[in-house]
Amino acid sequence: MVKTDKNIIRGFLVFSYVVIISMLIFLISSSFSYLNTGADRSKLLHTEVKKAENYSPKIVWVEDGNEGRNVDEQTLIKIENDYLDAWYVRNVAYKTNQTVGIADYYTDNARKNIAEFVAQNKKQQISVEATTLSHQPNIEFFSEDGQLVVLSDKNVVEYKKLFKDGKFVMETTETANYKIILLLEDGFWRIRHLVKETIADFDKTIQNKSFANLNIKGINYYPQATPWDMFGDQFDIKIIENDFSIMKDAGLNTIRIFIQYDDFGKAEVKEEKLQKLQQVLDAAETKKLKAVVTLFDFYGNYEVLDWTLTHRHAETIVSRFKNHNAILAWDIKNEPNLDFESRGKQTVLAWLDHILLVVKSIDTKHLVTIGWSNTESAHLLKDKLDFVSFHYYEDRANFEQSYLDLKAKIPNKQIVLGEFGESSYGGFWKPFVGSEQKQAAYFKEMQQVLAAQNISFMSWTLYDFEDIPASVVGSRPWRTNPQKKFGFIDKDGNRKLAFEFAVE
């Protein structure tokens, strides 16, 4: 008994010793690390680069010389940066009705004008979301001492959306010519005078292409191992080429692939990703498959101040591949109507409207469409698209009627069924709902309708997937599990019953 007590006391002593020592070490180390924080010598000079790309309208300098001193490259870059920042901070100021940052980019006298607008709009609860989409600046004059520059900025396309009392009032896209005087103060090129010389409504008319019957027998494609991450680290062109052979042999002629906005690097598109896309498109061309390339997958911001970044994203990708023979069409965005509720229908449509202009202005060869998620939204922006595409996951019995209704609404455009399919999942979370037989029956019936109505189609999808990223359908098992089983080929590489109905 005594021995046990002794052991308990011993144990307690040892334990408390360990605790006290570890507390001491923790205290000393945390006070030591606290004393090491604060003034970091490397931060004393503010040498770190903080610049992030947040405003990138299309800039085309008119280089026709100027009066006064010659402008060197470095100065031109600095002027461009500060001039665009001036537009950016002004747009932010009118959006938030606060004048943060204005002082850096406008001289004392010029900033008064902005402050007056902000004060008035704030008082009347007006806010303006605006962005400029393109500039054609030209240095007209540069003073001998390098302190003053006169710019003219032609064809400034500006989109504005006005709100009063938090409610949308109107939107407008305008084209204006400006003359600007900038002064070099405190290392900033600041706007001293800003004069809008002419103003007109922006012409948004789009030329649509005429083309023969599409006759798409297609499929939405992701490699089996990397769904929703086709161009990631596990990219393997061998696997993709092999899949292309499978699809070609099955009688398909088109694939629909997806380009994730973040994954491709947002406004500054990564070269490595473009090269992977190049390989995929080259492989498709070799296999005589056409590709519908869906842009802006997983993009959901749509905010006016984010537009210029998305425009540069689209510009980089589209201009790189505008002559690629494998491309059939650019699908601007997958199912944008699903964002109507969270982002506002007007916001989404305005973004689509302008991004369409960007894509169409660069690529005059390939077709352009938007992959609407249902027949109800499919008529939106129809006049600006080369063909209409929609997705159908509802009751197959109503498909033919839904299609005919849509056809009646859009009589003079080809309509493509961009996605359709059925899961063969009938497991724990949805017992007896689906099976391979049911899936095969679904495709058989759908193919009959598609053949009867001569509808171009792209089914969902080639493979069953093992993992579905949470960003696709969330992480609830009764959602992810059925999503895994939409393929024509199961996870072990065996053809499911539906495979023979991939094409009628």
Place this chain on the structure above:
Amino acid sequence: MMNLKYIAVLCSFFFFASSAKELSAQTNEAIQLEISEREFTAGEPIVLKFSGTQNTSILLYCANSYGSTLITPKVENNQLHYTIPTQIATKIGAVNWKLVTENNSLSGTFTVLAQAKPVSMETYVGPPSIAAGGNDYTMLVVIPTDKLGNPLKSTTEVTVKHQFLANETNETVFTKNLIAYQNIYSPIESGRMLLSTECLGLNSKEYTVHVLPAVSTNFEIFAKRSHEYADGNQITTFTTSVLKDEHNNIVSDGSFVTFYITNSDGNLLKTSGMTIKGVATAKMMHPDHSATWSVKASVTGISESNTISLTYKKVMDDFTVAFSENNRNISVGPLKSFMNQLIPDGLQVKLIIYQNKKIIKEYSKESREGSVNFELNSNIFGNGNYDFEITTAGITKTFQGKKLW
């Protein structure tokens, strides 16, 4: 009366019928702009009047160079009156407006022009100093602005006046791209130039531009020394002639002149000075052995001098060396200068000790009261035969096979 009521009812019907999310008002009848002016002067009140409706829920969108806003109307004389806010009415440039109705059918633009009279002259002069001679120039930029800070209309006449010594000049320039500018070339002479501008009777304040002498042209150098002996003690002073630019302006004080001295061995010595009233002075100590210097000066990258040659005579022909204390004490001296006076302290004497043709040790000492003593420690230099070489004032004496014990 009946008609009015009908319109009111219809208007309100359409208003409520329009989407709750949108504030745009529905109008059915022809709304017309009742004013015809398309140009206004900055500062004058601008009111856009529309007939055909009294629906005060119709907003007017209006935007100028700096920003955009929405304007709420007032009803006066059965018309909608939209008072353009001051920040738009006071700034020049194109202004566009749109009535926010269902189809935005009514829109237009007008222009706000600057007031006729300037009240201030924003003037920028730079660079503030230029080089004389007529090649360099400064630039004067003027932005004549009206009471509200707007640049005046283009092709406004601006007189640029400048004065230099007896010359007073007036030149006329015109505004273009919001500004007027003039290049002002430097006169031949250096001095101060005063500038001012005038626009429509308004005069600016005075601006000063310094006209500095241009860069120097080639010049001459001179040397001055108290004697021509290489005593390693006295100092030779180099001076330049007065440095002038090509128009005879004395260069600015502080112009940096470097003197390059090449001695007989081909080594380069450098000394420098800055000009005061055009003359730069630099100094160099005499060599301690006979030498011929060739000296040339330059203002780097700008101008250079002639080359002068200086010869320094040796101060002694020979010196005595005495060995004592088992040859372990070597006494050099007395070292005598050109008048047989003891040479001033500090003359370097160098002793090199060889054994079997190999250098064992080198000593260097400075003279004191005309002589130098070397002690050879027996712990370092064991007994044996050594060769000694003693050099001072450019004279070398060797002693072969001296025995130490």
